Amino acid sequence: MRSCRSETRHAGCARSRTWWCNGKPDMELLKTINSPADLRKLGRTQLKPLAGELRAFLLDSVSKTGGHLSSNLGTVELTIALHYVFNTPEDRIVWDVGHQTYPHKILTGRRDRMHTLRQLDGISGFPRRDESEYDTFGTAHSSTSISAALGMALAARTKGEHRHAIAVIGDGAMTAGMAFEALNNAGVCSDVNLLVILNDNDMSISPPVGALNRYLARLLSGKFYAAAKNVGKQVLPGPMLELAKRLEEHAKGMVMPATMFEEFGFNYIGPIDGHDLDALVPTLQNLKNLRGPQFLHVVTKKGQGYKLAEADPVLYHGPGKFNPAEGIKPAASGKLTYTQVFGDWLCDMAAHDRRLVGITPAMREGSGMVQFEQRFPDRYYDVGIAEQHAVTFAGGLACEGLKPVVAIYSTFLQRAYDQLIHDVALQNLDVTFALDRSGLVGADGATHAGNYDIPYLRCIPNMVLMAASDENECRQMLSTAYEYKGPAAVRYPRGAGIGAAVDKGLGTLPFGKGEVRREGKGIAILAFGTMLAPSLEAAGALNATVANMRFIKPLDVDLVRQLAQSHDALVTVEEGALMGGAGSAVAEALAEAGIVKPLLHLGLPDKFIDHGDPAVLLSQCGLDAKGIEASIRKRFDKGEPRLVVNN
Known part of the structure; x- marks a missing residue:
């Protein structure tokens, strides 16, 4: 394989065995992979070089089209291991959120179409069932994977088919109640072929991952350990069996956070290094032979292999086009975006009214609340990927005389529709909703388009709904909604407006008048x-x-x-x-x-x-x-x- 001539010029060379030279990535192995069946023909020793090639190709491709980068750099080895061990597409892999599936797309026959990513008539940035048989479930909203995979696993059992269902879910997506609803349901299905993989790319794990954890993961996923537990159940009398269970839980709890997931009925394995193919592959092979709900905890790093993305995974989460050798450059200042208009208004209104509190369901940067958090940390609440909770939480704050402002994408408010009706509008609570990304959103497509908020909001009693025609009117509408004594929403689009001058005051509009x-x-x-x-x-x-x-x-x-x-x-x-x-x-x-x-x-x-x-x-x-x-x-x-x- 060719090596990069300049490690200083090409960021990340030290972390990857292959990179690109003369502007093009090496693909000696990758170019032979047109399906997972081709991948499974490789020897184990070829997987690490393939990971390097895949990571280099991914960076080169996304830098030319724009798209999600940090999350995909972090799932390279996990994607390779899953398709190497499991018989996809017969075995079903459901990727949560879906913005981490570019390596999956590349390995499943879409490498030559990656240059069309998120473009008109091109391939989607998320899994789509009508795009590939390997995209088993459309996922672009968070926390749905375990539910879908459980449905697939139980359907296979009902039909007498022997296949595995694997849900890959991130630690952020695990903050949503829906994920735990699915875990609760799955845990009682003792004979289902379901594997949940927690792709943990944010939490700090103690003890650190390494050789000991690799050993424990392989041991606990092996047949000997499973057989030993089953023998114990058969031969130990009641009191001794209970004591043995407690000892087992205590021993495992000393080295891993297993207890919670095992209480749900899962066999917990991990944490293991999600970039270590020598740990991933044998662990998955062992898990493949076990029956019942399995839970594998892998630790990955966002931006893995590209030092600039590792250092700032948020900046490189969804970049536009850029030069990988130079990194993302600050954009030239131009027209204000509607998101910036909201962020400025939120800070100004918070300075004016101490009752204001800001709420976001895990979209601080996207909703323009970074400055607000810095200036008013005691009045900033990020509730995680939990839109239902965000809305009802806002209702509770409003009951006590505070003035909550919920910054939420139009497409994500759909996920809290019952709470919007029952917990806010029915009680006529004073909550302001800032609906970002209303209307078409472009590259993210149908899953993220805010096309439906007008119909689903205007039918709710007590609800006020405004639509901003420019940046200044957006600010005035936010003030109007805030001053209204009840639930009110302002819808505004993604991106910049027409360049209208924005009045820095907090003036309102004549209510209900065009x-x-x-x-x-x-x-x-x-x-x-x-x-x-x-x-x-x-x-x-x-x-x-x-x-x-x-x-x-x-x-x-x-x-x-x-x-x-x-x-x-x-x-x-x-x-x-x-x-x-x-x-x-x-x-x-x-x-x-x-x-x-x-x-x-x-x-x-x-x-x-x-x-x-x-x-x-x-x-x-x-x-x-x-x-x-x-x-x-x-x-x-x-x-x-x-x-x-x-x-």
């Missing part, structure tokens, strides 16, 4: 949120009126009636699901008022929208200026009644 932004004739466009800018552009070609509706609930019914009475037709435009969305609210208002008027709804169609550049996706949905204009002309140039629009 505004006319352009006077025209014939057609009135009712724009919600980010659709204001393209609607204004389209209206210029049509000489149409444009209203910035601002409030989805309560809808400005007076403005809707006024526009209906003074125009021949109405058009609603929203970056959200059409079914039950803001346009539906307008139609309901017109019906209640007994107003019959031609009405065109524009928004996101009734289908899941794949990953790709957001501007391209919006264009494909007809939600850019040209698309809005074209849809209006198509409907009203030739429709009934015939309306004349300007050419």
